[in-house]
Amino acid sequence: MLTAQEALERLKAGNARFVKGEATQQKLLTHQERAEMASEQNPFAIVLGCSDSRVPAEMVFDQGLGDLFVIRVAGNIVAPSQVGSVEFAAERYDCAVVVVLGHSHCGAIQATIDTLKHPDQAPSSNLMSIVNRVRPSVEILMQTELKDDLKKLSAHAVRSNVFASVNQLRHGSAVLESLIEKGKMIVVGAEYSLESGEVIFFDF
Numbered sequence: 059m060l061t062a063q064e065a066l067e068r069l070k071a072g073n074a075r076f077v078k079g080e081a082t083q084q085k086l087l088t089h090q091e092r093a094e095m096a097s098e099q100n101p102f103a104i105v106l107g108c109s110d111s112r113v114p115a116e117m118v119f120d121q122g123l124g125d126l127f128v129i130r131v132a133g134n135i136v137a138p139s140q141v142g143s144v145e146f147a148a149e150r151y152d153c154a155v156v157v158v159l160g161h162s163h164c165g166a167i168q169a170t171i172d173t174l175k176h177p178d179q180a181p182s183s184n185l186m187s188i189v190n191r192v193r194p195s196v197e198i199l200m201q202t203e204l205k206d207d208l209k210k211l212s213a214h215a216v217r218s219n220v221f222a223s224v225n226q227l228r229h230g231s232a233v234l235e236s237l238i239e240k241g242k243m244i245v246v247g248a249e250y251s252l253e254s255g256e257v258i259f260f261d262f
């Protein structure tokens with residue numbers, strides 16, 4: 059089992075390879091290699107990321123089959139099923155790190171901004187359940203001068219939405235809170251740049 063620091067270093071090293079175009083994990087596995095993994099898994103980190111087709115966690119961190127326990131949902135939001143998934147993996151596989159991975163140009167953030175600007179054109183109730191979880195992070199920014207600069211607003215909203223998800227995972231679950239208090243797990247926020255391929259880890 060890796061420590062939180064070791065797990066983070068492994069993710070950062072993988073992303074550095076991905077950025078340089080030197081990814082090593084995209085090889086095809088043999089039938090035997092795949093079959094050997096069937097009986098158990100041992101992921102070293104949990105990633106809660108966005109469903110965006112351009113941000114597959116395994117690729118951007120250059121990790122292989124069985125390395126990451128990944129939860130993807132539009133806008134990397136935290137609803138009960140996401141908390142449950144993180145609890146499951148944290149307890150069962152002793153993962154010491156949970157990364158909430160947002161990204162630039164996130165469609166879920168844009169959909170939230172659009173809905174707030176044009177409340178008369180609300181999306182379906184299902185999509186609204188995602189928008190409503192992103193909304194507090196965007197709403198507060200729309201009360202500042204950022205509201206007049208869509209590009210800046212979207213960039214800030216991505217970060218504040220990651221922060222909100224990190225916060226919810228840290229404090230919205232007794233199971234996770236207890237693991238964090240015992241020093242067995244950390245939850246960190248990060249942002250992937252669609253342009254550079256780089257993942258920046260936040261200090262919050």
Ligand SMILES: [Zn+2]
Nearest residue numbers: 108110164165
């Ligand atoms: Zn997104």
